[in-house]
Amino acid sequence: MRRHINSITSLQNEKVKAMAGLLDKKHRDRNGKFIVEGVHLVQEALLAGAQVDTVVFDAERGMPKELEALLQEAKCELVEASPAVMAKCTGTDTPPPIFGVVAKFERDASSLFMDNSLVVVLDGVRDPGNVGTIIRSADAAGADAVVLGRGCVDLYNPKTVRSTMGSLFHLPIVEAELATLLPEAKSRGIRLVGTSLQASSTCYSYDWRRSSWLLLGNESNGLSSESLQMVEENVIIPMRGGSESLNVAMAGTVLLYEAMRQRHYAEH
Known part of the structure; x- marks a missing residue:
């Protein structure tokens, strides 16, 4: 069964503002979440059993093939977004094809x-x-x-x-x-x-x-x-x-x- 995928294109979307805020420490501290960027880091987070709340991928590039099976089973929200949204929510000059919102760790x-x-x-x-x-x-x-x-x-x-x-x-x-x-x-x-x-x-x-x-x-x-x-x-x-x-x-x-x-x- 195909996963439901939400779509976001507007930079004024409240979810986009919240995710972009995680680039700043004060918002990470307040929300207890952080951003992981790129195929490898999203894959590592999922394989490690981290609490991944949301995974966002570039609608123009499509979901990376390497992650299709993992994301089919994952319980996180899936979002496809415009390139402008991808750029706003990530910290690199060239936005990655995918990023995730992950809960901070509680380590003993x-x-x-x-x-x-x-x-x-x-x-x-x-x-x-x-x-x-x-x-x-x-x-x-x-x-x-x-x-x-x-x-x-x-x-x-x-x-x-x-x-x-x-x-x-x-x-x-x-x-x-x-x-x-x-x-x-x-x-x-x-x-x-x-x-x-x-x-x-x-x-x-x-x-x-x-x-x-x-x-x-x-x-x-x-x-x-x-x-x-x-x-x-x-x-x-x-x-x-x-x-x-x-x-x-x-x-x-x-x-x-x-x-x-x-x-x-x-x-x-």
């Missing part, structure tokens, strides 16, 4: 404290591309969770969501107050690890097989003074060439992959 912080946990903690990381890349790397390297502390870019910012390439649906991402969370982690025997150019240990000599939380700080200023005081061990990423440093997303990826190597690929 208890997932952070599993045995031998490997968690990435972001402290004031502002660039959506960096945050999205770190989430993607954490997913790829098998980390247990990602924590976004105060001062980080909004997880549901459209640029952040796009940069995760769907990984935000694969592992817990917790927004938390680090001043409360980090002492609790220490009290549970979790090692808090930072990076420093003055560190005596390299990322290859640190034992990532034990419960470790990797703290990554702001692109310009590094970790806040409060987080620095909580760090128990600093490591340095060795560099043989002339580069002065790596950006935070690249550094996080290198460290996560060394942790994965030790945990899953080290010789016994």
